[in-house]
Structure formats: C-alpha cells, structure tokens
Amino acid sequence: MSFADLRLSLATQSLDIVMQHTIMQSLSLADARAFPLGQSSVGFTNEQHIETLYIHIPFCHTLCRFCSFHKIKYNQQKALIYFEALRKEIRRVIAAGLRFNRVYIGGGTTTILEDELVKTIELIKSLTHVREVSCETDPSYFKTGNPELLNGLVDRMSIGLQSFDDNILKASGRFEKFGSGDEQAIDIQKGIELFPTVNVDLMYGFKGQTPDSVVADISRMIQLEPDQITTYPLTLGIGKSRKKSKCLAGEPRDLWPQFLAVKQAMSDRYTMEFPWTYSRNFGQHVENKYVLDGENCFGVGSGAFGRFGQQFQVSSFDIDGYIQLINQGNVGTSHHKMLSNKSINQHHLMIMMGKGHLDNALFKAHTGKSLWQAFPLELIYLLASGALIKDGDSYRTTESGQFIALKMFSGFLAGMDYLREQALDLAA
Ligand SMILES: C[S@@+](CC[C@H](N)C(=O)[O-])C[C@H]1O[C@@H](n2cnc3c(N)ncnc32)[C@H](O)[C@@H]1O
Ligand code: SF4
Structure with missing residues (x-):
C-alpha cells in the first residue's frame, strides 16, 4: 500500500468511527417513551400542515x-390485513387535522399488492389534496405487474437496480429475484416510459467493483435517460445486520476513487444535486425532491419514523402489534423522543455540506447560532483538511468536502439502521 493509499484509508476509517460515535449518541432510543395509547390525533392542531406523509x-x-430496511417475507393474508389497517390509520390522521404536501411510499416492496396500493393512494386523494406521490419499487414490477394501474396516481417512481453487473446481483441475492442486468434494463425502460418522473437507485462500494465497473454501470444507466439517478454507497449497519452486508463490501479506501468515477461519468448529462443524487440536465429540468432536509414528516405503517420539530416518532415495528394498535383506535406511533439541538444541527450540516454551501446567515436565521458557535471543532477539521473553503461570511465544499458529505449521508443511513434495530427491540 502506498503512503497516499494509507492516508486515504486512515482518513476514511477515522471518518467512519466519528460518524458511528455521533450516531450512537444522537440516535439512541434508550430515552424513548411509549406513546400514550388512545391519543389518536398525535396532538395535531386543526389542518396542521407538514411536508411529507411517509407510508x-x-x-x-x-x-x-x-438491506436492513424494515421488512418481512411476504405473506398475502397478513399483507391484506396490513393494508386495511394502514388505510384506517391514514383516515384517522387526516380526520385529526394532518395535511401534507406530498406522500412518499417506501418499503419493502410497495407494489407487492398493487390493488391495495391503488386503493390506498385513491383514498388519500379522495380525502385531501397532495402535490406529489412518490413510490419505490423494483425493476421486475414492470415485467410481472400492471404498472398502468398507477398511472395518474404516482408522480414519481423510484426503481432500485443497484448494478447491471450480474456478479453483484448474484452476490446480493437479486439475480434470482429480478433477473440479469440486461433483463432489468428492459424493465426499467418500461418504467421510464410510464411515469412523469423516474429515479433509479444504483449502489457502489461492493467487493469487486472498480472505478471502471462503476463507470460502466453509470454509462449504461445514462443511456436509459432516467430523470434522476441516486448513487448509494453500500452502507453497513451498526448492529446485527452489519455482518451480512460486510461480506459484500469492498475496502473502505476504494470508495473515494469510485465516488470520483461516478462524478466524472455523470458530469456531461447530469447535474449533482447532492453527492449521492444526480438530475438530468437535458430536456425538462427536474427539481430534486428526494432528500427530506429536516422538514416535518409523519410516518404511518409499521416501521415508519416521523419528525415534528424536535419530537422524533417511531411506529411499531411489530407488524401484528401495529395492526392491533390500529384496530384499538390508536395511530401506529408506539414511541417518541426529543431530539437534541445538536443532532438536528448535525443533520443541517450534512445537508448544507451536500448542497455545497454553508450559508452562515441562513443557518443563523434558522437556529439562532452562527456556524462557528454550532460547529467549532467540525469547522476547524473541515477547513484544515481542505474540505471547506471560505466564501465571504459562508463556506463552500470542495471535492473532498463533497466526499465527506457522502460519508455523512452513509452515516445517516447507518443511523436509520441503528434506529430500526433499537425499534425492533422496543417492539419485542
Ligand atoms: C429499501 S429499497 C426499496 C426499493 C425496492 N424494494 C428495491 O429493492 O428495489 C430502497 C433503496 O435503498 C438502497 N439500499 C438498501 N440497502 C442499502 C444499504 N445497505 N446501503 C445503501 N443503500 C441501500 C437501495 O439502493 C434500494 O434501491
Ligand atoms: S427488495 Fe428492496 S426492500 Fe426488499 S430486501 Fe431487497 S432492497 Fe430491501
């Protein structure tokens, strides 16, 4: 290993350690309190407006x-009962006064019972006005399902591919399920033709991936011309799921050259919105709507998180327990905790770093503190390492700053994983 490699390796690993420490401090559910049963309105005031309803x-x-997202193996009977409960919960929160600009339906596999999904979106649209409905799915849905049923109901479809490389698909268990990279390209093409806005997820940081193979994935994806491409660095959870995903991961030091390769491959035809999200810069401009940048969000269904100002909410991770809560007249939120100002500011820092601009005046107007008051140690480190450069009263991120933002994002995903593990324990 050369000296430069060693330095990169140490820098990446120390970033991982700092991120892990930060997550475990700020996202611990040790102080989470059980949500009072019977409080079905979750304290909404009439017509309370938030940005997103997450389902x-x-x-x-x-x-x-x-994958460490909350999901179980499909069971049709349970899924049918689940969708019934979900619609009851949605009716309940809307009746209690909650209003939202957009709906984000995530999984799991959201399209696993498409008639039920259609009924659920139609219900929401019959009860309230929403600006946009986003939904996640996998490529095979466009081969085996009836995606036309979602026409006019889903505005933005996000399709998970991860890679065209059959070896990666096989290693991660997706080849048998969704077919080869070539087959999935055909399926994704159908999706792109059907929905007004389409995002496709790719991942990098897998064992065996190189900057060249990552470029091959990106170039092939660009040929399909989706509106957005999200490039996730493979993230290892903090708890039990870590071992399984670690077997698939490449060396931490390989991430930086792969990040540069992604950027380079995108640069002609896509604009970087965040170091992990790119939007088409040809044809119609697409507003980036993916990342919830700290805005209020309410989660429904089993395994959803929500945030109302400083209050962080967790829905029951026990699917039967969730159904029971709903059938007893409650909402699915089972626990809540107060987020510290520090953790909220850390989230702002990740988003500002990702956007490439740390605007001091805006930050102060939002939090009452200057950047230096909120992040003295972080700023010293970021400036000394060349991740930030001064720009008047504010700061701009350099390319290494973008990479640090990407690592922070990966830390955020690991944090969600850590929350899921704790929430499962709360449910047990
Ligand atoms: C939870 S999946 C839902 C979409 C759909 N079920 C699928 O698999 O295509 C959403 C996205 O999360 C990303 N993802 C899942 N596990 C991840 C991990 N360990 N690290 C980084 N990204 C991950 C993948 O890119 C995936 O497309
Ligand atoms: S299909 Fe999607 S949600 Fe389901 S396990 Fe795979 S990545 Fe996770």
Whole structure:
C-alpha cells in the first residue's frame, strides 16, 4: 500500500468511527417513551400542515443481503390485513387535522399488492389534496405487474437496480429475484416510459467493483435517460445486520476513487444535486425532491419514523402489534423522543455540506447560532483538511468536502439502521 493509499484509508476509517460515535449518541432510543395509547390525533392542531406523509410497506418476496430496511417475507393474508389497517390509520390522521404536501411510499416492496396500493393512494386523494406521490419499487414490477394501474396516481417512481453487473446481483441475492442486468434494463425502460418522473437507485462500494465497473454501470444507466439517478454507497449497519452486508463490501479506501468515477461519468448529462443524487440536465429540468432536509414528516405503517420539530416518532415495528394498535383506535406511533439541538444541527450540516454551501446567515436565521458557535471543532477539521473553503461570511465544499458529505449521508443511513434495530427491540 502506498503512503497516499494509507492516508486515504486512515482518513476514511477515522471518518467512519466519528460518524458511528455521533450516531450512537444522537440516535439512541434508550430515552424513548411509549406513546400514550388512545391519543389518536398525535396532538395535531386543526389542518396542521407538514411536508411529507411517509407510508411504509414492510413486505418483500425474498430478502436482499445488503438491506436492513424494515421488512418481512411476504405473506398475502397478513399483507391484506396490513393494508386495511394502514388505510384506517391514514383516515384517522387526516380526520385529526394532518395535511401534507406530498406522500412518499417506501418499503419493502410497495407494489407487492398493487390493488391495495391503488386503493390506498385513491383514498388519500379522495380525502385531501397532495402535490406529489412518490413510490419505490423494483425493476421486475414492470415485467410481472400492471404498472398502468398507477398511472395518474404516482408522480414519481423510484426503481432500485443497484448494478447491471450480474456478479453483484448474484452476490446480493437479486439475480434470482429480478433477473440479469440486461433483463432489468428492459424493465426499467418500461418504467421510464410510464411515469412523469423516474429515479433509479444504483449502489457502489461492493467487493469487486472498480472505478471502471462503476463507470460502466453509470454509462449504461445514462443511456436509459432516467430523470434522476441516486448513487448509494453500500452502507453497513451498526448492529446485527452489519455482518451480512460486510461480506459484500469492498475496502473502505476504494470508495473515494469510485465516488470520483461516478462524478466524472455523470458530469456531461447530469447535474449533482447532492453527492449521492444526480438530475438530468437535458430536456425538462427536474427539481430534486428526494432528500427530506429536516422538514416535518409523519410516518404511518409499521416501521415508519416521523419528525415534528424536535419530537422524533417511531411506529411499531411489530407488524401484528401495529395492526392491533390500529384496530384499538390508536395511530401506529408506539414511541417518541426529543431530539437534541445538536443532532438536528448535525443533520443541517450534512445537508448544507451536500448542497455545497454553508450559508452562515441562513443557518443563523434558522437556529439562532452562527456556524462557528454550532460547529467549532467540525469547522476547524473541515477547513484544515481542505474540505471547506471560505466564501465571504459562508463556506463552500470542495471535492473532498463533497466526499465527506457522502460519508455523512452513509452515516445517516447507518443511523436509520441503528434506529430500526433499537425499534425492533422496543417492539419485542
Ligand atoms: C429499501 S429499497 C426499496 C426499493 C425496492 N424494494 C428495491 O429493492 O428495489 C430502497 C433503496 O435503498 C438502497 N439500499 C438498501 N440497502 C442499502 C444499504 N445497505 N446501503 C445503501 N443503500 C441501500 C437501495 O439502493 C434500494 O434501491
Ligand atoms: S432492497 Fe428492496 S427488495 Fe431487497 S430486501 Fe430491501 S426492500 Fe426488499
């Protein structure tokens, strides 16, 4: 290993350690309190407006090796009862006064029972006005399902591919499930033709991937011309799921050259919105709507998180327990905790670093503190390492700053994983 490699390796690993420490401090549910039963309105004032209603569908036909999202193996009877409960919960929160600009349906496999999904979106649209409905799915849905049923109901479809490389698909358990990279390219093409806005997820940081193979994935994806491409660095959870995903991961030091390769491959035809999200810069401009940048969000369904100002909410991770809560007249939120100002500011820092601009005046107007008051040690480190450069009263991120933002994002995903593990324990 050369000296430069060693330095990169040490820098990446120390970043991982700092991120892990930060997550475990700020996202511990040790102080979470059980949500008072019978409080079905979760304290909404009449017509309370938030940005996003998040809906979780926790079922998949088979489970991918790298994935630690909340899901169980599909069981039709349970899924049908689940969707019934979900609609009851949605009716309940809307009746209690909750209003939202957009709906994000995530999974699991959201399209696993498409008639039920259609009924659920139609219900929401019959009860309230929403600006946009986003939904996640996998490529095979466009081969085996009836995606036309979602026409006019889903505005933005996000399709998970991860890679065209059959070896990676096989190692992660997706080849048998969704077919080869070539087959999935055909399926994705159908999706792109059907929906107004389409995002496709790719991942990098897998064992065996190189900057060249990552470029091959990106170039092939660009040929399909989706509106957005999200490039996730493979993230290892903090708890039990870590071992399984670690078997698939490459060396931490390989991430930086792969990140540079992604950027380079995208640069002609896509604009970087965040170091992990790119939007088409040809044809119609697409507003980036993916990342919830700290705005209020309410989660429904088993395994959803929500945030109202400083209050962080967790829905029951026990699917039967969730159904029971709903049938007893409650909402699915089972626990809540107060987030510290420090953790909220850390989230702002990740988003500002990702956007490439740390605007001091905006930050102060938002939090009452200057950047230096909120992040004295972080700023010293970021400036000394060349990740930030001064720009008047504010700061801009350099390319290494973008990479640090990407690592922070990966830490955020690991944090969600850590929350899921704790929430499962709360449910047990
Ligand atoms: C939870 S999946 C839901 C979409 C759909 N079920 C699928 O698999 O295509 C959403 C996205 O999360 C990303 N993801 C899942 N596990 C991840 C991990 N360990 N690290 C980084 N990204 C991950 C993948 O890119 C995936 O497309
Ligand atoms: S990646 Fe998607 S299909 Fe695979 S287990 Fe996770 S949610 Fe299910």
